[in-house]
Amino acid sequence: MRTPLIKIEKLEKGFGEDEAHVKVLKGIDIEIYSGEYVIFFGPSGCGKSTLLNCIAGLEKADSGKVSVRGDDLSKMNKSELAEYRNKKIGMIFQSFNVLKSFNVLNNIALPQLFSGIPYHRRLTRANHLLSMFGLTKIANRLPTEISGGQQQRVAIARALVNNPWILIIDEPTGSLDSNASEEVMDLIERLNSVSRRTIILVTHNPDQLKYAHRVFHMKDGQIIKEEKRRTVHHLSDNEPGEVKI
Numbered sequence: 001m002r003t004p005l006i007k008i009e010k011l012e013k014g015f016g017e018d019e020a021h022v023k024v025l026k027g028i029d030i031e032i033y034s035g036e037y038v039i040f041f042g043p044s045g046c047g048k049s050t051l052l053n054c055i056a057g058l059e060k061a062d063s064g065k066v067s068v069r070g071d072d073l074s075k076m077n078k079s080e081l082a083e084y085r086n087k088k089i090g091m092i093f094q095s096f097n098v099l100k101s102f103n104v105l106n107n108i109a110l111p112q113l114f115s116g117i118p119y120h121r122r123l124t125r126a127n128h129l130l131s132m133f134g135l136t137k138i139a140n141r142l143p144t145e146i147s148g149g150q151q152q153r154v155a156i157a158r159a160l161v162n163n164p165w166i167l168i169i170d171e172p173t174g175s176l177d178s179n180a181s182e183e184v185m186d187l188i189e190r191l192n193s194v195s196r197r198t199i200i201l202v203t204h205n206p207d208q209l210k211y212a213h214r215v216f217h218m219k220d221g222q223i224i225k226e227e228k229r230r231t232v233h234h235l236s237d238n239e240p241g242e243v244k245i
Contacts, residue, residue, distance in 0.1 A: 003070075003237060004031035005166070005198055006055060010064035013050055024050045026221040028064070034165070035234045037192045037199040039209060042218035048202045049170055051218075055200060056091055056168050057081045068166075086114055090159030094171040096151045098143045098158070105130065105139040108158045115162060129157040132245060133187075149180030156187065165239045167191065169201040173208075185211060187245065196240040 011028040014021050024047045032038050040048040053059040054066055057073050066073045068088065076084065085091070098107045109126035117125075130136045133153050138146050143154070152172060159167060169188065173181035189211050191197045201212070209215050213232045217225040 002033060005034040005036075005069065006030075006032040006200075007067045008032075008051075008055070008064070009067075011051070011054060011061050011066065012063040013047075013054060013059060013061050024221050025054070025061075028223060030216065030223065032198065032200065033232070034198055034238075035192075035196050035236055035240075036232055037189070037211060037213045037230075038201070039212040039215045040200075040202045040218055041204065041206070041209060041215050043204055046218040047221040048218050052168055052170055052200065052202050056089060057084055082114075086111055087162050088164055089166045089168050090162070090164040092152075092155050092159050092167065092169040092172050094174040096143070096148075096155045096175070098151055098154055100143050103140050103142055104135060104146070104154050107143070107154055108161055110158060111161050125161055126157075129161060129243075132243070133157045147180070148176050149183060152176065152180070152184050153187065156184070156191075160191075160243050163243060164197075166198045166200065169199065171202055171204070173203075173205070190245045191243070193234070194245055195243045196234050196236065197243075 008028050008030040011025050012023065013025040014023040016022050028051060040051060042048050050059060054061055057076070061074060073081065099110070102110065105123070105126050108129055109122040112122040112125060130139050135150065135153060135157065138150060143151050172188065173184050176184060185208055188199060192199045209229060213230050215227040215229055216223050217227065
């Protein structure tokens with residue numbers, strides 16, 4: 001019997017105090033396995049982004065727990081959570097979150113600065129990802145000088161710079177046109193199928209459900225349906241190797 005990569009048990013999360021308290025997650029139970037492409041799908045306000053933030057260790061659950069490789073996130077201190085977010089997972093958001101004052105090369109290299117990696121090694125790693133993602137020609141440009149699709153590719157490359165085995169992705173195409181959206185979604189699919197990264201993605205776009213192995217439909221803070229879309233052919237309990245696309 002395989003061991004889940006991520007196990008979510010009776011997860012509850014709310015915001016606000018006393019009479020203003022609103023329960024956003026209501027007893028979530030999920031298991032996610034290494035190598036899967038999982039989508040949380042539902043309308044705005046259903047709790048899917050809050051669930052993603054709990055998996056990322058950005059929000060602390062009110063009750064229940066999130067375990068990653070058997071480690072309970074609620075028992076980690078601030079430095080352990082920072083290490084988890086910097087090395088074990090990569091995070092990609094709708095707003096790109098690239099630093100406007102940093103050029104493309106330095107945006108990609110940034111997480112390795114926080115890891116204490118020497119400067120020349122950071123640049124070597126970032127240049128490798130630039131080449132892989134077809135971004136070499138814009139390495140010295142600022143984010144304001146490139147397209148939204150290019151900015152999202154920079155954000156994806158940055159998320160991969162420390163070679164994480166889990167990618168946590170929140171509405172990655174919400175700010176993009178249809179062509180750029182398709183390019184980004186195809187790139188994420190290759191990171192799963194070729195590089196064997198575990199993908200956990202949030203979307204309200206039904207056209208994107210075709211990429212997932214499993215879709216968890218959410219409504220009012222609960223999982224109302226689990227849908228199997230495709231068979232996973234590369235499940236493994238071992239960490240994946242170097243990124244390939």
